[in-house]
Amino acid sequence: TDANGPRKGYYESALGGTLFLDEIGDIGMECQAKLLRVIQFGEIQRIGHDHPITIPEEERPRLIFATNRDLKAMVEAGKFRDDLYQRLNRCTIRMPPLREMTEHLPVLLPYMIRRYAHRCATKVQRISQDALRVLQNYTWPGNIRELETVLQNALMTCEGETLRPRHLHLDAEQTLPAFEAYPTLLHLEEEIARNATSCEIPTLIEGEDGWERGIVARAIHQRAMRMGDPFVAIDASTLSPDEISSPSPGEKGCCFFPPLDRGTLFLDRVESLPPRCQRILLGHLDEWNMMHLGIIRGKPEVKWIFGTNTDLAGRVAAQAFDPELYQTIQIETIRIPPLWRRREVIPELVEYFLRSCYRQERIPEVTITPEAQELLERYAWPGQVREIRRVVEYLAMNVGSDRKIRVEDLPPWINPSATIPGRLELEIARIISETYLRSGKNKSKSAKRLQVDRRTVDKYLKIAEKHGFFP
Known part of the structure; x- marks a missing residue:
């Protein structure tokens, strides 16, 4: 024209x-x-x-x-x-994204490898099952074009060897949150698929701290075909009262709610909101519901997801949480059981994070002795998936020259034979680091809560970071 x-x-x-x-x-x-x-x-x-x-x-x-x-x-x-x-819309062809078709990769990858070998006049290379699993667990935001680029770079890197996970250069942000990568969560597949179908009904995710609530929330976002739309995650425990109650410039409501008209809004630790702010949030949800019912104009395509690490029903009974807000957000509830109830998946998680560490840090593979493996499986993992990742990364980076993880290499709080002073020091570091996180990463506020001076907080945060369990 x-x-x-x-x-x-x-x-x-x-x-x-x-x-x-x-x-x-x-x-x-x-x-x-x-x-x-x-x-x-x-x-x-x-x-x-x-x-x-x-x-x-x-x-x-x-x-x-x-x-x-x-x-x-x-x-x-x-x-x-x-x-x-x-x-x-009279004739529509929907092309599903690659993340929905990863079961076809065992057929697609050999074809792409043969095509690369023919074009470059090189030998056709094999791909290991571990590498195939890594590729199937990736979210592929760039679809086929990204797969071709990753595969070509890997084939050039491995130089005739079997293609293994360490040859793959993937975006860690797209790999780590991939829902399928976590065997601890695969039993939630049906619930996630059901919650992804509707924007009208909020979803409440209950589970202990340690990443998994955020992974499930992102999985709902991805299953709902909102990959091109924003995924906004907000930790309610880090918000000040002024942030919660102040209106945004030119916008109604709270400034911590960005003006979205589509996408997913994940508000974690919702139990941390003070009572007045719970009523403000309830007003937002009522307005959203009226839009969906057509009572007022507009219909934002926003999925509300809430996360909590406490028993909200118990807090309602104790008059510590608004009962109307609870009834509104708990219609669809996903409960993530703690790791100590799912010990059988711990070896798979350890192996997954080891492979991730090989790929990102370009380090040789390690082996774990049966005795060390048994202690890892017996440990309660109060920090959930986040703690496993930090411990595994620490072990992989600090293991001896023979690349073998033994009982004596394990952190003192996992190894019962470690010295009492060392275990006590690390337990103090754990408590201080958890308080630091709950205080919005504010050292002065953490010191005040613990009734210690700030130098003590600094000292134990350094110990926590050094030993790999501080996020």
């Missing part, structure tokens, strides 16, 4: 053929109106001309459109024309 003088626009240039318009959700409303006229009547209007030109039907090109956005939601939000959407 931008033709001027002898120059033809895209539509005219495609007469008798095919016009493919990608990213159709990004065009403006004025351009959408022009596109609708082209589809309905075959009309184009050149710049500077008063009258449109009608293209004979037999000459009109086939039109194919593509988008990575939810056009229906854009129509409801007033950002895309409904009449144009109805025209485009």
